[in-house]
Structures are given as C-alpha cells and as structure tokens.
Amino acid sequence: MEALAEKTITKTHEGKYLTFVLGAEEYGIEILKVREIIGIMDITSVPQTPDYMKGVINLRGKVIPVIDLRLKFSMTEQEHTQETCTIVVEVNDSLIGIIVDTVSEVVDVGGEEIEDTPQLGQGIDTDFITGLGKVKGKIIILLDIEKVMSTEELEMVEEMTGN
Amino acid sequence: MSKSNEEEQNTNPGSDELTLDIKEDSEIFLEFLSEVHDHLEDSESNVLSIEDDVCEYETINSIFRSIHSIKGSAGFLGLTKMQGLSHELETLLDKVRKDEIAITQEIINISLSSIDILRKLRDNLEIKVNTELGNIKDSDSSPKEQPIDIQPLIDTILSILSKDDKPEEIVPQSPSDQSKTVDTELQSSESPQELTDKINNSEPEEDLVVAWENQESSEKDFLGEILLDEGTITQDQLDKAIYERGKKVGEILVEGGITTAEKIENALKEQKPIGQILAEKGEITEPQLADALKRQDRKVGEILVDSGATTAGNIDSALQSQQTQRTAKLQSRTVKVDTVKLDNLFDLVGELVVTNTLICGEMKSAKDNGTSKNLSQLTKITKDIQDQVMSMRMVTLKQTFQKMSRLVRDVSFRSGKKVRFQISGEDTELDKNVIEELADPLVHILRNSIDHGVETGEDRTANGKPVEGLVKLSAFHRGGNIIIEIQDDGKGLQKDRILQKAIDKGMVTSQSSLTDNQIYNLIFAPGLSTADKITNISGRGVGMDVVKKNIEKLRGNVEVTSEEGKGSTFTIKLPLTLAIIDGIVVNVGDTKYIIPTVSIEESLRPTREEVSTVKNQGEVVNIRGSLLSLVRLHKLYNIDTEKTNPWESIVVVVEGAEGRYGVLVDELLGQQQVVIKSLGDRFKNVKGISGSAILGDGRVGLILDVSGVKEAFAGNN
Numbered sequence: 060m061e062a063l064a065e066k067t068i069t070k071t072h073e074g075k076y077l078t079f080v081l082g083a084e085e086y087g088i089e090i091l092k093v094r095e096i097i098g099i100m101d102i103t104s105v106p107q108t109p110d111y112m113k114g115v116i117n118l119r120g121k122v123i124p125v126i127d128l129r130l131k132f133s134m135t136e137q138e139h140t141q142e143t144c145t146i147v148v149e150v151n152d153s154l155i156g157i158i159v160d161t162v163s164e165v166v167d168v169g170g171e172e173i174e175d176t177p178q179l180g181q182g183i184d185t186d187f188i189t190g191l192g193k194v195k196g197k198i199i200i201l202l203d204i205e206k207v208m209s210t211e212e213l214e215m216v217e218e219m220t221g222n
Numbered sequence: 223m224s225k226s227n228e229e230e231q232n233t234n235p236g237s238d239e240l241t242l243d244i245k246e247d248s249e250i251f252l253e254f255l256s257e258v259h260d261h262l263e264d265s266e267s268n269v270l271s272i273e274d275d276v277c278e279y280e281t282i283n284s285i286f287r288s289i290h291s292i293k294g295s296a297g298f299l300g301l302t303k304m305q306g307l308s309h310e311l312e313t314l315l316d317k318v319r320k321d322e323i324a325i326t327q328e329i330i331n332i333s334l335s336s337i338d339i340l341r342k343l344r345d346n347l348e349i350k351v352n353t354e355l356g357n358i359k360d361s362d363s364s365p366k367e368q369p370i371d372i373q374p375l376i377d378t379i380l381s382i383l384s385k386d387d388k389p390e391e392i393v394p395q396s397p398s399d400q401s402k403t404v405d406t407e408l409q410s411s412e413s414p415q416e417l418t419d420k421i422n423n424s425e426p427e428e429d430l431v432v433a434w435e436n437q438e439s440s441e442k443d444f445l446g447e448i449l450l451d452e453g454t455i456t457q458d459q460l461d462k463a464i465y466e467r468g469k470k471v472g473e474i475l476v477e478g479g480i481t482t483a484e485k486i487e488n489a490l491k492e493q494k495p496i497g498q499i500l501a502e503k504g505e506i507t508e509p510q511l512a513d514a515l516k517r518q519d520r521k522v523g524e525i526l527v528d529s530g531a532t533t534a535g536n537i538d539s540a541l542q543s544q545q546t547q548r549t550a551k552l553q554s555r556t557v558k559v560d561t562v563k564l565d566n567l568f569d570l571v572g573e574l575v576v577t578n579t580l581i582c583g584e585m586k587s588a589k590d591n592g593t594s595k596n597l598s599q600l601t602k603i604t605k606d607i608q609d610q611v612m613s614m615r616m617v618t619l620k621q622t623f624q625k626m627s628r629l630v631r632d633v634s635f636r637s638g639k640k641v642r643f644q645i646s647g648e649d650t651e652l653d654k655n656v657i658e659e660l661a662d663p664l665v666h667i668l669r670n671s672i673d674h675g676v677e678t679g680e681d682r683t684a685n686g687k688p689v690e691g692l693v694k695l696s697a698f699h700r701g702g703n704i705i706i707e708i709q710d711d712g713k714g715l716q717k718d719r720i721l722q723k724a725i726d727k728g729m730v731t732s733q734s735s736l737t738d739n740q741i742y743n744l745i746f747a748p749g750l751s752t753a754d755k756i757t758n759i760s761g762r763g764v765g766m767d768v769v770k771k772n773i774e775k776l777r778g779n780v781e782v783t784s785e786e787g788k789g790s791t792f793t794i795k796l797p798l799t800l801a802i803i804d805g806i807v808v809n810v811g812d813t814k815y816i817i818p819t820v821s822i823e824e825s826l827r828p829t830r831e832e833v834s835t836v837k838n839q840g841e842v843v844n845i846r847g848s849l850l851s852l853v854r855l856h857k858l859y860n861i862d863t864e865k866t867n868p869w870e871s872i873v874v875v876v877e878g879a880e881g882r883y884g885v886l887v888d889e890l891l892g893q894q895q896v897v898i899k900s901l902g903d904r905f906k907n908v909k910g911i912s913g914s915a916i917l918g919d920g921r922v923g924l925i926l927d928v929s930g931v932k933e934a935f936a937g938n939n
Contacts, residue, residue, distance in 0.1 A: 106859030122900075
C-alpha cells in the first residue's frame, strides 16, 4: 500500500528536464517551465535586495528580475564566462531569469529513474528538490523552481523588515 | 432546457444551476461578463437620458434590446436570477415601448435599481468565475459573493404591471386571459417567448396598432438619416423630398402648369371618397364601408395576424430582430481586444524604438546617403506606430461621466436638493488606466459639491439664486495635460471656518499669513471637514485628502478655487497617459536612475562651504539660505562610486510629500521621456523605487520615487 502511494508521487515528476551545471553539480528544471535561454545581458541592480537578486534585465521590452542561482544556493560567486547563461522560467505567471554556469541538455527522466531526496542532515534545506534523477550514470538534482522562487520571496521580506 | 426544469429553478431562485462548466467554457463566461457589463452601462446611460430629455422611442427600444440580450444569454447559461429579473424588466420596458405605460419617475427608479441589481449579480458571477479559474486566492481580503435578493424588486415591477393590466378588463375577451397572465408572471415559470405571446395576445388591438405605427415612423426617419449619414443625399435634398411627399396630386398638377388652381378647387369640391360613391350607388352598406376603411389603415403584420398566418408575438420578435440587425450594422466597426495583448504590443513597439535608435547610432558612421535616408524613414514609421499604439490605450471619458450623472442624480435625490448636472468634453481621451483610477476622486468631489456646496432650495431662493443648483463637470486639454473641472454654484467655501478648523487642529498657526488659495486648499489636508453634521453622504473629513492622494498617484494634482456665495471650482490636472513620464536620467556609479521631472526643483553643484554635517552623521546643504537635508543615493543603496564629495558631484533638489531635500548623484545624463514598466510584486518592498524604464541604450533604468527615497532615508538613520 505504501509502496503504491510512493510510486504515484514519483510518477508525477517524470518527464523532460532541462539540465544545467552549477559548480560540480548537475540540476534539472521541468522543461515546461522554461521559456527561453539567453546569454548574459546588462543587469541593472536593484537596491535593498538580497545579494543573489542580481537585478533586472530588459527582455525584449519586458523588465524581468534575474537571480544568481549560485548565490541562492550559497555557493561562491563566479566570474561570468562565455558559457554562463540565463534561463528564463515562468513562475506563477511571471518571468524570471536564472543565472547558471552552463546549460547542458534536455533529458527524459522516467518515473523509475527518480528517487526521493534522502535526508542530508540537519540544516540542509531540501524543500525545493523534488527528487534525484539517475540518468546515464549521472545524478541530476530535480528542482521545483516555483518553490525555489517562493522561498526567495519570503527571505526577501525578512531581510527588508530586519533593516 | 425543459419547462419543468425551469420551473423548479424558479421556485428556488437562490441556486443558479450553471448549464456549462466554468473551467471548460471559461471563454464563454468571460465574454458573457463583458457583454453584460457593456449592456448595463448602455442601459444605465439610456435610462438617465430618458430622465433628462423627452423620452424617445429609439432610446427605450435600445434599453429593451440590451436587457433582452442579457436575459437571453443568462438563460442560456442557467443564471436563473439574472434571467428572472431581466425578464420582468423587459416586460415592463416592453409595455413602455408600446406606450401602454407612461414613463414615470417610479419606472425610471425601478429600471435603475434593476440595473444595479443585475450589475451585482454580474459581479457575483465574475467573482465565481475568477475563483474557479484560480485568479483569486481564498483569503479574507478577496471579494466575496454577496447574497442578493431579487424578489422585492420583481414584486415592485409586477405590481406596476398588474396596476396597468386593469384597463384591459374593458376588453371583452380579457378577464380570464388577464388573470392568467398575472398568474404566470408571478410564477415566472413559462419560457419568455410564451409569456410575451400571452401578454401580446391579451392586448387591446389599438395598442398594437400604435406600436406598429411607432415602428413605422421611426423607420421612415431612419431612412432619411441613413442616407444623410452616408452622404448620399444632402440635408436640403432630404427636406425637399419630405416636402414633396406631403404634396397633393392637385398641387403637383398646378405646379406643372397642367391645370389651374381654380379647376382643381372645383374638382375637389366634387370629389367624393370612393367608399361614399359606392355606398351611394347601393353597392355596399355603411358597416361594410367602415370595416373596409379600418382594414385600409392596417399594417402588413396586423393583416398577417388576423389571417392566422402568424402570431403577434412572432411579428414582434421579427420587428425586434430587424431593429437589432440595423444597430448591429452600425456598431460592427469596433473590435474588442484584450488589454494584455495591447500591453504586449506596446512593449514590443517600445523595443522596436530602442533597437531603431541603436541601429541609427551605429549607422551614423557609415556615411552612406541611401542608408541614412532609409533609416530616417524607418524612424518616422516606428514613431508613427508608437503613436498609434499609444492612442489605442486611450479611452474617452464618456462612461466615467455617465456614471457621474447617475451619482449626481442619486445624491441630489437623497439630499433633497434639486441639481442640474451639465457635462461637457466627455469625448476627451485619456489613458485607460488613468480613467479607471479617476472615478473615485470624482465621486468624492461631486458628493461634496452637492452635499456641502449646493444649498437647499429655500436658501437658494433667499439668496436670489435659481432653485435648481448647477453642477458642471467638464474636461479639456490644456498644455499637454488633461484638465477636469467640477464647478458648482453653491455657497462656496467658507474661508474663515476652514482657517479656524485648521488652527484648532494645529495644522497651521494663527500667525501664519496664508493667501486665500492656500486656505482653500487646506481642505485637502487629512481630517478637515467643515460640514456641521455628518450625513450619510459626506462630512467625515476623510475624502478630500484621499482625493488628493489618488490624483497624485496618477501624477496629477488637484486644486480648488472658490468665491463665497457663488460657488467653488475643483480643477484636476492629469497627464495624458500613465505610461510615459518625463524624467532626468542620472547615474550613481554604474546604475542609472530616472528622477521624474515634475518632482525636481533644481540641480546644482554646491561649494564645499555649503555642505555641513550635523552630529557628524546627518548632512545638510545650504541652498540660498534654506537648509535642506542631503540624501546620498550611493550610501542609501550601497552603490560603489568614486564621487563621494558633494562639491564634485551634483545635488538634485526634489520636492516630496514631506518637503524639499537634496539627492546626491554622480552626474546628470540628460532629459528623456520614458515608458514606465512595473517591476512586479517581487520588488514591491523596495523603498524609493516606483518602477523601471528601458533607456535609449536598451538597459533598464530605475525610476526614483522621491517621497519613498526620503522614507527609506529616514528609516535608515
């Protein structure tokens, strides 16, 4: 009974994922959430925002926010290279850009290839990880991008009130 | 839908059983909502125009059509309440249309309250649709569906209808029929068409004729008007044709010189109607003649009914659809477009302009004559497209003004004052967003004008004024702005009382010398109401300050001038559009900011002596004797810059909600008109930034909100 329930949960996460690299790790975002991939553009920084909120860019006449996922995941910031990309995703009807090291490929992740996120010890937040995908011998961390963004909003509010 | 099903729903009007699923057919529902909204707006303004002027057949007919359409669509969707109420209203209007009931104040009032209720029903459906579609999250702040009881209104309408049904008892076949009609109406259980048929069948013949004749005459007017509109004929030709039509055969003969007036005169004396001649010859009897004469006057529809070819109801609905088609032809020149699409188009055009500028910049060095000519052509076209797209967002003030006339009517009715309401310039166009935000301030000001400004009838006569108060609402262009004026001929503002109140509340000191205008404009300060008693219309001292705030949010301003005993005038100045502002582009480090030109007073580079610190923390700058606090933008927003000394950079003196202060920036880069883009919810907590704009180089600049900057600055210290 329990096994059945588990299966239905993991089943819902199977599908196509866009994978990208952050440091030594590979991550995946549901392809349906991705709008486009662009190079690094001129970013206008917005004051009074957390450091991972890099600012706003002009995406063909639309002003959209851009976050640096490295900083968001508390990694060290890195100089932008030729390979650095902005993935534009649609979260709750609004567009947001995510800066990643490199975009790799689109992979099909089947339900049986997804494993639940194991406990990683205290203090490590796994809320926005929907599971770990094992594809072609690699481990892909599958992100729930909406959750990533919503925690970001909460933090921002806290930071503001802390001021 | 089967009859029994409908009956069941009607006996339990509390539950609307939707025939369609909101999620699956969301488009149908959204379309219905906007359609009903338009119909109600139209009907309301038409009802109001009936109240003002002579009641015209066409006006009533168009209200009838609107309500009829609402009824039809509501029935299709299974919205029983909306259908029920619009049905009763339709029945009432139908009688008015056929001159069976004279238009009275009562009927106008009922029509208006029915429209109000229909609007509420529509709003409920809108909330329901939005909730279903997930546009509204369940929370306390989100609007809730209001329970609405339509029964009292329906009862009132029915009572008017039944009152009117009484004369029908004179008609022999009526009594049984009539009681049946009332019964069916009370139950509202029959399909609208059947009901209409029944009512029509029980009508006295004369009324039917009157209705048709009305129809006929309006058609005739129509033809001439249509030809005139199309430019096929001129007014002169039309007049001549109408004149010709009235001529007798004799007149034409005389004019043609075929005979003389005398001969005609004699012939006319001898001439007898054909019927009379026949009767004299004994071919027919007098009753037969009378009958024939009666037939002669009849319309084709009536003859069809008599011969049993069709029913009066069918004829009626045929005539109605004939009318609808005619008006539909006139209205089909407009297309409804979703505002989101317009906004997208607007964004893209903005981007086109930016790209165009960039290319022009790159090509300038090319020195190719042909290319530069083509480029300037492209620039011109791009500009034209931008203007066109901008104008698409513009809407006339008509609807807003019409809403106001309804308000004035209601308020003056409640306060028992007679008020004449004059509107001018309702064709003035403004950005859609501005118009949406404008309604509330206008409501406040108009309420105040009627409640506080216009005196009671006795007072007015005592002061030698006409009993009827006059409130004027006008809109016009002046110097790149739209001006909206609200003028009343009431008692005006009482200077001394306002000043006294302000002193009592500690807003000004008794020593301060204020000009008359400054005193009048004190009424926009929070918490100041000069009304002696609080009525349910106004007088709580909130309102005018809200008006000022709302108008300022639209980047406009509001002022009042007044003359005691003669009335007051409120002047609202608004920018043409919310989408564009004039701004000065400045930079701090790498970041570019835009300061709205309206809030800038001057900019200067102070000398080292003019800047001094207070307690080694706060800084003030001495500008021609007045000390202003200095906000260092780079410090406030943590931006790296090399220019940290005020005497090496620029101080921009701005005026915010709490007075003047100086903003320290690196450089002024120039003045520019920019298209405002919202930064979205994500940045709504950032103080001092009201939005963003795309600058000439394609980068994003942030628009400073000078009041917000001051707040952030005060918070930081």
